[in-house]
Amino acid sequence: MTVDGQGVPAVVVGVDGSESALGAVRWAAGEAARRSAPLRLVGVLEWSAYRPPAAAGVLPDGDRDVLLEHLRKELTGAAAQARALVPELTVTYDILIGSPKRALLQEAGTAALLVLGSRGRGGFTGLLAGSVSMALSAAAPCPVVVVRGKGVPDGPVVVGVDGSPESARALRFAVESAARLGAPVLAVRAWSHDRIDPYVLELVQWDGVEDDERRQLENSVLPARQARPDVPITTELVRGHPAQALLAAGERAQLLVVGSRGNGGVTGLLLGSISRSVLHHAHCPVAVLTEPPEPAVSDIQP
Template sequence: MTNPVVVGVDGSPSSLVAVEVAAREAGLHGTELRLVHAFGWPSLHLPPGGPPWSPAAAGMREMVDGTLEQAEQRARATVPELAVAREVAVGEPLMVLEIESHTASLVVVGSRGLGGFGGLLLGSTGVHLAAHGRCPVLVVRGRPDPDGPVLLAFDGSPAGGAAVAFAFAEASLRGADLVALRAWNTWSEGPDELTHPLDLVVDVDRVQALEERALEEGLRPWQERYPDVSVERRVEFSRVRPALIEATGEAQLVVAGARGRGGFTGLLLGSVSQALLHHAHCPVAVVRGPAEA
């Protein structure tokens, strides 16, 4: 990474945890951390004493400076030698962070906020950025196992190669193992070798073998590039979303593509990624492929 790691800051406990995670990411990749605070008038929580059209009179400057100062202190406590920049923007936070994603290597947000960056569980910040951002998006949620592996939700799609690359890089930098999980069932799209829908139900063993081969072939180039990463391959005949969500309970990070093989082409974010953003037990990184971005 050469571009900065961007983190949305609103002063909430969730955003401060996101700052710590973003600081570690910037430190691992040797790049700058950019603290971004954005506010829009409709959702702005103004203190008493000034009209809403005059931020300076309303004490907004002091409020914003204090919020960013607290965030910077948290970042430097996490990574002391980190290069940190601050940015304040007037505008809807979602749009501000989406614009930031054009020049960022990674955007990090918390799962809940004070209003500006909040409402993830209702489908705003993290889901929107994962669908529309131009770089990987990391949503900090759950209680990750710091000694756990990086979990890759492998879907076998061409666009999913970007998620595979990101997962290997993260595992290498973190000194963590990588678990590549491919869950499939008779409702999911099977390997290209299958020519008839009945193949999915008539010969499960054959499909399992084909899925294992697809996983092996998809990982091989990245295993050669990252020989230091220990990889565990899992191919499970099960419901896809529940299997992945359960596996996140033992992970420090889960990485998924923005849209898998079975997704509708008109959707910018697949159902698996959305399920992880809402229900994963650890932070979720959603990585869009070059064509999607």
């Protein structure tokens, strides 16, 4: 379970004993405290990863016990670090057997937040280098935070916006995160002429295009400003590649927030080069807001 006795969703962290995972635990401990939520540490052991090349059979029970004990020590050590940072924090941990992707997706189903390190070992080997990381970032039913560094402690929460409903969700998450951190929000919109026919480039009134882009940016942040006037929100319009714009802004941020899909300058944010650039090259924690799952037919009211 990823909720406490009062039904408060937990902040869940994938733990494998790597320094990257421990950094994720430390960040998650602070976030759990800010949310008044419990912290849940999860280790996943996938037996198939330890089979010999010939796959001559499963591990003997004795070897399994050794691996389980090793992972248990990693979890207890991580829990001790979290409690040392936030003594009043409720911290639990558990070992799950099977696929890390499936196990963490199941955990995310009732979590407030899923937190991962940028590199891993054991069951989380290559977590950000292959299909597991992209699946978790794109498909988890809760926000996913990949801790790629400490970021700038006094920096803003940076969020990419493009006017889409998905980016609006990302902006709301950024504003709430900033409120808990006592930080401002910097909303970034990137635009370029890459998709304009070269033959009409000389006919475009670029001042007018930029003015229109700025109006769209300001319109995008207006609902958030009205909803949370206590959180300062500034905007930045960048003419250039959206990944470069977000990464540049992220260099002065303590958290970078992106949506799972978008339009305009951030189309396909998690499906192509932009997502890989942000998740692999940011110097601060990156929060990914996935699309809410489609309701089942039985859940739709007539």
